[in-house]
Amino acid sequence: MSILEVTNLKIHFPIKTGLFNRTVNHIKAVDGVSFQIEQGKTYGLVGESGSGKSTIGRGVIGLEKITSGKVIFNGVDITSKNSNRKEIRKNLQMIFQDPYSSLNPRKRILDIIAEPLRNFEKLTKKEEIKRVEELLELVGLSKENMMKYPHQFSGGQRQRIGVARAIALKPKLIIADEPVSALDVSVQAQVLNFLQDIQKELGLTYLFISHDLGIVKHFCDEISIMYKGRYVEQGTIEEIFNNPQHIYTKRLISAIPDMNPSNRDKQFRLRKKVQQEFDQRYHDYFDSEGLAYGLKSVSETHLVALQEDVEKVW
Amino acid sequence: MELDKKETQSQQNMEHNSTGLRILWTELVRDKLALVSLIMLIVIVVFVYGISFVMDQDEIVKVDLFSIHEPPSKEFILGTDYGGRDVFGQLIIGTRNSLSIGFIVTFLSGVIGVIFGLVAGYFGGHIDNILMRVLDFFQVLPFIMLVIVFVSIVPNYTIVAFSLIFTAFSWMGIARLIRSKALQEKELDYVQASKTLGTSHFKIIFREVMPNISSLIIVTMTLNLASNIGLESGLSFLGFGFPESTPSLGTLLSYATNPQTLENRWWIWVPAAVMILVLMLAVRNVGEALRRATDARQRKG
Amino acid sequence: MWKFIVRRLVITFPQLILLSVLIFLLAQAMPGDALTGLVDPNIDPETIEEQREKLGLNKPWYEKYIDWVGGVVQGDFGQSFRYKMPVTDLIEERIVNTFWLSVTALIFTYIIAVPLGMISGRYNDTILDSSIAGYTYIGFATPLFIFALVLLWIFGFHFQWFPTGGSVAPGLEPGTLEYVMSRIQHLILPALSIAIIQTVSTVQYLRSEIVDTKQKDFVITARAKGASESRVYNRHILRNSLLPIAAFFGYEITMLITGTIFVEQIFSFPGMGQLFIESVLQRDFSVVNAVVLLFGAAAILGALLSDIILSMVDPRIRIK
Numbered sequence: 001m002s003i004l005e006v007t008n009l010k011i012h013f014p015i016k017t018g019l020f021n022r023t024v025n026h027i028k029a030v031d032g033v034s035f036q037i038e039q040g041k042t043y044g045l046v047g048e049s050g051s052g053k054s055t056i057g058r059g060v061i062g063l064e065k066i067t068s069g070k071v072i073f074n075g076v077d078i079t080s081k082n083s084n085r086k087e088i089r090k091n092l093q094m095i096f097q098d099p100y101s102s103l104n105p106r107k108r109i110l111d112i113i114a115e116p117l118r119n120f121e122k123l124t125k126k127e128e129i130k131r132v133e134e135l136l137e138l139v140g141l142s143k144e145n146m147m148k149y150p151h152q153f154s155g156g157q158r159q160r161i162g163v164a165r166a167i168a169l170k171p172k173l174i175i176a177d178e179p180v181s182a183l184d185v186s187v188q189a190q191v192l193n194f195l196q197d198i199q200k201e202l203g204l205t206y207l208f209i210s211h212d213l214g215i216v217k218h219f220c221d222e223i224s225i226m227y228k229g230r231y232v233e234q235g236t237i238e239e240i241f242n243n244p245q246h247i248y249t250k251r252l253i254s255a256i257p258d259m260n261p262s263n264r265d266k267q268f269r270l271r272k273k274v275q276q277e278f279d280q281r282y283h284d285y286f287d288s289e290g291l292a293y294g295l296k297s298v299s300e301t302h303l304v305a306l307q308e309d310v311e312k313v314w
Numbered sequence: 315m316e317l318d319k320k321e322t323q324s325q326q327n328m329e330h331n332s333t334g335l336r337i338l339w340t341e342l343v344r345d346k347l348a349l350v351s352l353i354m355l356i357v358i359v360v361f362v363y364g365i366s367f368v369m370d371q372d373e374i375v376k377v378d379l380f381s382i383h384e385p386p387s388k389e390f391i392l393g394t395d396y397g398g399r400d401v402f403g404q405l406i407i408g409t410r411n412s413l414s415i416g417f418i419v420t421f422l423s424g425v426i427g428v429i430f431g432l433v434a435g436y437f438g439g440h441i442d443n444i445l446m447r448v449l450d451f452f453q454v455l456p457f458i459m460l461v462i463v464f465v466s467i468v469p470n471y472t473i474v475a476f477s478l479i480f481t482a483f484s485w486m487g488i489a490r491l492i493r494s495k496a497l498q499e500k501e502l503d504y505v506q507a508s509k510t511l512g513t514s515h516f517k518i519i520f521r522e523v524m525p526n527i528s529s530l531i532i533v534t535m536t537l538n539l540a541s542n543i544g545l546e547s548g549l550s551f552l553g554f555g556f557p558e559s560t561p562s563l564g565t566l567l568s569y570a571t572n573p574q575t576l577e578n579r580w581w582i583w584v585p586a587a588v589m590i591l592v593l594m595l596a597v598r599n600v601g602e603a604l605r606r607a608t609d610a611r612q613r614k615g
Numbered sequence: 616m617w618k619f620i621v622r623r624l625v626i627t628f629p630q631l632i633l634l635s636v637l638i639f640l641l642a643q644a645m646p647g648d649a650l651t652g653l654v655d656p657n658i659d660p661e662t663i664e665e666q667r668e669k670l671g672l673n674k675p676w677y678e679k680y681i682d683w684v685g686g687v688v689q690g691d692f693g694q695s696f697r698y699k700m701p702v703t704d705l706i707e708e709r710i711v712n713t714f715w716l717s718v719t720a721l722i723f724t725y726i727i728a729v730p731l732g733m734i735s736g737r738y739n740d741t742i743l744d745s746s747i748a749g750y751t752y753i754g755f756a757t758p759l760f761i762f763a764l765v766l767l768w769i770f771g772f773h774f775q776w777f778p779t780g781g782s783v784a785p786g787l788e789p790g791t792l793e794y795v796m797s798r799i800q801h802l803i804l805p806a807l808s809i810a811i812i813q814t815v816s817t818v819q820y821l822r823s824e825i826v827d828t829k830q831k832d833f834v835i836t837a838r839a840k841g842a843s844e845s846r847v848y849n850r851h852i853l854r855n856s857l858l859p860i861a862a863f864f865g866y867e868i869t870m871l872i873t874g875t876i877f878v879e880q881i882f883s884f885p886g887m888g889q890l891f892i893e894s895v896l897q898r899d900f901s902v903v904n905a906v907v908l909l910f911g912a913a914a915i916l917g918a919l920l921s922d923i924i925l926s927m928v929d930p931r932i933r934i935k
Binding site for chain 2 (some may be wrong): 062089090103106
């Protein structure tokens with residue numbers, strides 16, 4: 001059963017000008033996106049800055065207003081007004097990109113991690129401290145850190161604190177919005193591995209938002225590529241990386257650097273070929289406004305945005 | 315590159331935030347002028363409030379027609395006024411009253427301004443728009459005139475009434491400052507995080523955002539204290555400040571509207587004028603030092 | 616830009632209406648009404664009641680408000696209860712005096728502010744700059760009325776260089792040169808007291824503006840092209856820094872109003888500010904309302920004017 005089911009999600013931001021702040025147009029940050037996430041899996045959203053991938057995450061958790069579409073979380077439609085917000089909040093948590101600004105600098109670690117507990121569970125002081133201790137231990141920090149302030153920690157440690165806060169209520173789904181992109185490369189792997197560990201331990205589901213295909217390849221089960229608010233391609237890791245269909249996906253994949261210098265020539269030829277295709281067949285992949293077309297199935301799990309009448313060439 | 319920059323930047327922000335109050339203090343102590351001002355202020359406050367405990371206020375405001383307009387002497391350190399009242403005593407009580415009203419009004423207008431600014435900045439959008447138009451209106455009105463009109467039509471005129479009227483027209487400056495800061499602050503991830511954690515708007519505004527702008531609030535309120543002392547003395551000078559029975563520094567200065575007093579009896583008004591200047595400069599020095607402390611670019615040494 | 620101006624105007628009208636409602640409500644809260652000043656208290660109550668009905672004083676408040684606004688628009692502010700004359704006539708005399716006082720104060724403000732700000736900005740962090748900073752430091756903290764008292768004491772009473780009160784020496788024929796000179800002489804000290812205090816923020820603004828502009832690339836380019844130092848300042852820096860300052864005068868109106876209330880009181884200068892204080896003390900409320908309405912409207916329109924001029928001079932200020 002899928003834990004999150006998003007159907008035709010649209011999030012538009014109004015552009016207001018003129019005398020009376022009339023809405024003259026919309027920026028279509030997210031323009032008709034559908035996907036499902038299975039319990040315990042990791043779903044990756046990939047795209048360049050401004051592609052709308054973060055907006056999807058923020059829309060699902062309620063930080064952005066959803067213009068239209070359906071979001072069914074754990075069997076409940078969270079876009080409908082009379083859904084139980086509290087229960088949804090509890091089961092849906094987020095890890096933020098910037099470990100520096102996402103922790104309130106004026107609060108002790110204890111207060112930061114206990115914030116969700118205080119909102120949802122009535123615990124005594126003793127119970128609360130015990131829970132925070134457990135959470136700190138779970139993310140690999142000692143309990144002596146409880147009375148410290150965020151600035152006394154490194155970026156990686158801070159991100160762990162952010163994770164501890166997100167898992168405090170034992171949520172079902174965690175939206176991770178570029179959780180490692182603000183960290184040093186050496187720390188990135190550490191935090192990613194740790195995220196995978198607690199996923200197994202707590203049976204978490206991740207919606208993983210990233211611009212880094214290299215990370216996504218190792219971290220996710222299924223991914224989708226976004227461009228200008230629309231899906232370009234969606235599929236399992238194998239499908240996307242071994243059999244990319246859309247030129248945009250191909251370009252992204254060809255741009256992943258290869259560590260092995262002997263492959264350099266191969267890489268270079270691949271890029272050249274992709275570039276050539278992009279130049280010649282641009283209009284087969286993008287409409288007159290430069291947007292992606294609607295999705296077409298390639299296989300049961302593999303979808304790609306292509307014009308209806310274009311035949312697969314290679 | 316971009317990320318690196320962002321990282322160091324927010325790191326700096328955070329360092330300065332988390333130890334903000336301590337930096338305010340070290341900066342204050344390092345700035346000799348501000349330190350001297352602060353010590354002077356403390357001395358004045360302790361002296362004035364201390365003495366007025368011992369002193370009999372009724373005795374001082376009692377009219378004594380046998381000793382009017384006496385120049386400074388052993389009996390009356392600063393002479394007497396047109397009613398034979400001891401000027402030194404009035405100076406002490408006046409300073410106390412002026413300071414008290416300054417504190418009260420600064421506190422009340424600070425509370426209103428901070429709440430108004432936080433709400434407008436945090437919610438933004440239509441709420442912000444409406445609140446800011448209200449603020450614009452209040453800010454463009456001539457403050458002095460409205461206070462005078464209100465003071466003159468309030469039936470039971472008391473110190474409480476005066477403070478409330480004063481407050482009603484002096485919360486806008488701090489509200490505007492706090493609002494623009496709150497607008498920046500609410501975009502930060504820790505506010506977004508609190509929202510996703512199910513924290514209520516009320517708690518986010520006052521428990522999350524407000525502590526992070528506390529140094530701005532302290533600085534602005536200190537600077538407001540100086541200007542409120544000046545405004546109050548101005549209103550009392552015109553005769554629309556405290557009721558007659560409670561002299562303020564402005565009351566003493568208003569005696570100088572009599573040309574005889576202005577020209578020949580300096581002891582009545584000059585000490586009060588000097589006291590107002592000293593108070594305003596001293597409070598200002600402290601406030602400016604605090605402001606430098608919050609603005610890393612201007613920090614000394 | 617037109618959009619900005621129109622939107623700014625759209626904000627202004629509600630402000631003016633709000634101001635008039637506020638003053639009207641204040642007037643309702645004030646003791647007495649238009650009749651109190653007119654009738655003999657010995658007339659029997661029935662006749663008074665008749666009169667009230669006739670004058671429309673028994674109408675509901677919103678009808679009264681519309682009547683009142685209708686009168687104000689035609690320049691009818693009612694009767695002064697103390698002077699037994701139309702408020703409009705009473706104000707007419709005073710408003711001219713206050714107008715000239717404000718204009719003189721504004722002129723002095725700019726005469727003082729521009730050179731000081733320029734020197735301070737051009738030679739920043741020199742002794743000259745620090746002495747100007749000393750002046751702004753003291754000026755910022757000194758309440759206007761104390762400063763005016765001191766000026767009056769020193770130059771009016773002690774040195775007797777200037778008259779100590781009034782707007783013109785008695786016995787002079789209007790229209791003669793002597794009359795004009797006397798009026799100017801009466802203006803100088805009050806106007807200077809306002810200007811010297813009011814100028815402080817402008818000096819500081821101009822200074823920081825020049826210090827900022829000095830490091831801008833276009834100024835460095837001008838220098839690099841070999842423009843002389845004075846040309847750099849006159850042509851490149853001042854043009855950028857002075858225009859906003861010139862546009863500030865509308866904002867200064869609120870300060871000027873405060874200034875005139877104090878200064879007219881201290882120099883017994885027969886203007887609007889003095890009229891205001893007198894009327895409040897004598898509870899002549901129809902006059903009070905008229906003065907507050909006029910000053911309030913002046914402040915609102917001043918802010919409007921400055922916003923518009925600034926939006927033309929500096930596109931960055933066109934908020935939203």
